[in-house]
């Protein structure tokens with residue numbers, strides 16, 4: 001490690017840097033795997049809400065669709081490119097998936113899971129009712145076996161767990177039909193603050209976070225693996241989608257980000273050590289404490305600015321014209337597509353104008 005040109009007694013700063021470099025190099029496959037999953041914002045198609053992986057060495061699914069899989073812990077993987085990110089937790093009880101991607105990608109997702117392990121899929125946990133998170137519930141779930149198999153059932157199917165509001169939203173009538181076919185609905189729901197279970201030799205807690213991105217949000221905490229699948233509450237590609245029409249709110253979003261911070265641990269003293277809580281957002285790259293703090297702070301600052309503007313009697317048009325996201329807009333703002341900066345500002349404005357709802 002010591003190059004001949006480095007002085008015999010390096011300064012503390014130089015020594016710290018060398019130790020940092022050594023630790024990063026010693027981080028081995030996890031560090032490498034994480035770096036492989038990091039993509040510049042420019043590589044993500046914001047308008048479609050679908051990630052298009054650009055990394056090398058990605059396995060090709062049988063139907064020719066390339067999904068990228070990275071290993072972030074000895075028994076935890078993340079599959080990119082199937083719609084929303086899919087977290088895969090493997091162990092003695094089988095496979096637990098967080099989200100199931102988009103319906104059109106179900107075969108490719110199933111192939112990507114099979115590339116990781118031949119263990120049966122036992123459970124799918126949905127982080128919201130969004131189509132790119134629940135689309136594979138039917139097909140991917142049908143390839144699995146329930147956590148508590150029903151001996152009276154003809155067909156096996158993995159347990160599909162979600163907050164009750166996900167089922168309500170998916171089964172809401174739209175014309176003559178429900179928003180989603182019955183086969184895609186969760187077959188197990190919860191309403192409590194936590195749904196906790198010990199599976200795959202890990203303590204798994206599904207945390208109810210309704211009212212942040214939508215009215216059916218959950219985050220999934222794998223305590224032993226120290227990985228948290230955050231769903232769309234954390235979205236480093238752009239300002240978070242907190243669409244009031246889906247039950248999202250600025251109050252809920254900030255409360256959820258703060259709760260996430262409570263359970264997300266940074267590495268000490270070197271922030272890039274492999275041993276730290278890893279966050280798997282609903283889309284985009286794997287993240288950690290540092291980025292979460294930055295994201296939470298950014299949203300808090302914008303909320304405070306808009307709050308001040310409302311306090312001085314400004315209308316929505318005046319607030320938008322005053323550009324309250326200045327300083328962040330270039331990095332997180334989008335001016336076209338399903339979730340624009342103006343929609344984000346409007347959601348905060350209308351959320352703050354009315355009395356705070358339930359958290």
Ligand SMILES: [Zn+2]
Pocket residue numbers: 084130132133232282283
């Ligand atoms: Zn999403």
